Amino acid sequence: MKSNFKRATLLLSGLMVGGKLFAQTPDSTATGTDYVKPFSGGNQLRTWSVGVHGGMLTPYTIFGTNGKQDFKNPTEQLGYGAYIKDQILPSLGIQADFLRGKVKSNNSQPDVNGNPVFTQYTTNINWSAALSANITLANINWRHDKPFIQPYLTVGAGTMNYTPKVTYADGQEVNFKTGDKASINEIFIPVGVGLKFDIAPGVNLDLGYSVNFVQSDNFDGYNYGTTNDRFSYAHIGLEFALGSRKKPQMATHNPVSSMRKEYMWENQQTKTLLQQQIDAEKARNEQLRNDLNTTNASLAKLTTDSDGDGVVDVNDKCPNTPSGTKVDGSGCPLAKPVIYVTxxxxxxxxxxxxxxxxxxxxxxxxxxxxxxxxxxxxxxxxxxxxxxxxxxxxxxxxxxxxxxxxxxxxxxxxxxxxxxxxxxxxxxxxxxxxxxxxxxxxxxxxxxxxxxxxxxxx
The missing domain is CATH 3.30.1330.60 (OmpA-like domain)
Structure with a gap:
């Protein structure tokens, strides 16, 4: 446990130093400007990014009853990974994830006689690759020019290659899978939550937690019960936006701020011109109103339809037609067709x-x-x-x-x-x-x- 904690501390220190170096890199957006002309297209923003992270892997998860898992006493092991992400929408990104590490737990569930079968298992995750949707929950901020925290959710699917080993009560350690290859390829479903902190232009601190649902009961090397295996990964990492430093990152860009700046600039420049246009329009409207009143008075006689049959009085040869009566172009009732039953x-x-x-x-x-x-x-x-x-x-x-x-x-x-x-x-x-x-x-x-x-x- 002390060794794992020491390694995690060193990993955290390395990530923070790397983030500080990136934060000190000159960037045209370092002045705090996050302005992009509204509706100018996604090519004005940085959409691609890469991330690296490290953290702790454990069989313990927030889902289900952990005491009923195949092994009762989970331990924490070091894991690390990376990803590349394309932010296709302000709140939706597609990312490819990579993860390696080790998962370990002690004290298996007992056999039918009540005796523990294994003292522990250790599963090496040789590699895992997944494609996930990353949903940003709060990248629009109505109070500040740029949001500092972006909560997110992830869900995806992938495949992993892992090697489980189990240790019997007598201390003998064996591979779960025998033969030429001790590793197993399996489908898994990663589901996660996290927070990203904007620590520098184009650099985000990433704190996340994910639960990985393995689609089999082989991950821990012990087929016990009826549920599939799962493990969790809590990590800290850094995300770096790719592309021109002059462009803001889409995931952290606040379009509300750009719209406000655009509005204030245009409002300041056009206020006098707009008032002049209003005064001119008022004068024109007044003249049009006078002309319209004169025209209406002349047209009133030509547009009156007293009996409401759709034919104006000047053309109506049959005035005072009862309401609802169908008439021809002269305003006279149409003859009703005679219906014959043959x-x-x-x-x-x-x-x-x-x-x-x-x-x-x-x-x-x-x-x-x-x-x-x-x-x-x-x-x-x-x-x-x-x-x-x-x-x-x-x-x-x-x-x-x-x-x-x-x-x-x-x-x-x-x-x-x-x-x-x-x-x-x-x-x-x-x-x-x-x-x-x-x-x-x-x-x-x-x-x-x-x-x-x-x-x-x-």
Whole structure:
């Protein structure tokens, strides 16, 4: 543990010294200017950056129950890595990550007899490569010209090559994987959070924490339980922006500040000119208003439509047309077309009545009745006919039940015709129950005849 702490201290000191050297490098943005002309394009900003970091690797994570992992006592080991990032949007970057290091833990979970199987495991991460999305959460600041802290989230996917070794209770250390190659290639999912501090133009101090979900239970060399292995990495590092030092870094650039400067500069330069333009516009508007009043007075007689039929009075040969009446170009009512019901139309309706059947005691139309109803719907659409539906029943059951059933069946037919495109406003559905029989209800044939829906086309 002391050795790990010493190495981590040396790593931190090296990173801070490197960051100080970069901070002392001359830069045109060192004056505090973070101005970029608004909407001038991403080529005015630095989008590429590289980062280096070091920190501690441990099986302990903030997710799940760590006491139920394959090994009970995690230890901290040194890890290090680097990345290259392309900031494609102010709040979104795509970065390629590299990581190496060692993960270690002691005291494995016991076997079925309650005895520990291994005293420890050590897994060397030979290399790992991942592609991640880096989401910056606060790079816009309304209080200061440039944000100092940028919280971020990362999530991605990658592959790693690692070599797990386990130590038995007798001290024997063996590779988990035997054969020519003791290493394993595996997919993993890194998820992380962190903070970046703007310590110099183009240089950020990076403090982060990530949990890496390995897509197997081989990472610690012990297949125990049903969950996959995972490990975490807490790091400190430096990020260096690439490109011209005259350009701000997109991830730390505050467009609100640039917009404010642009507004203040343009406002100062154009205030007098704008006032002159306003005065000139006022004079022109006043003249236009006078001209418009004169023109309106002359046009009032030519634009009046007293009866509201869309034809002005000077051209209206039929004044005082009732509201809503369709008129021709002279303002006179259009003749209504005469609708004729042909024998062929009557046959379409007759076939629909003949084929119409419902489920017993219900308003559900049976399937074999639908094709003839489809033809009725098309007839209503093509010729814009109106249709009255009258539902009737026999005298079986109560009057209230029969009245409701006859109404429901008529409404069911109307709903079906409307679903096929017919105009609902031209279909009337009425139920008469058992009140209008056309045959005697004393016979089965008479009752069958009385159970009907009449179609009246007009």
């Amino acid at each position: 024998e062929e139309d009557k046959k379409v309706v007759k076939d629909a009545i003949k084929n119409l059947e419902f489920d017993l005691g219900k308003s559900t139309i049976r399937a074999h009745s639908l094709p003839s109803l489809d033809r009725v719907a098309q007839l209503l659409i093509d010729k814009n006919f109106s249709l009255k539906l009258a539902g009737h029943t026999d005298n079986t059951g109560s009057k209230d039940l029969n009245m409701r059933l006859s109404k429901d069946r008529a409404e069911s037919i109307k709903s079906y015709l409307v679903s096929k495109g017919a105009n609902a406003s031209r279909i009337e559905a009425t139920g008469y129950g058992q009140n209008q029989p056309i045959a005697s209800n004393k016979t089965a044939a008479g009752r069958q005849a009385n159970r009907r829906v009449e179609f009246t086309l007009y």
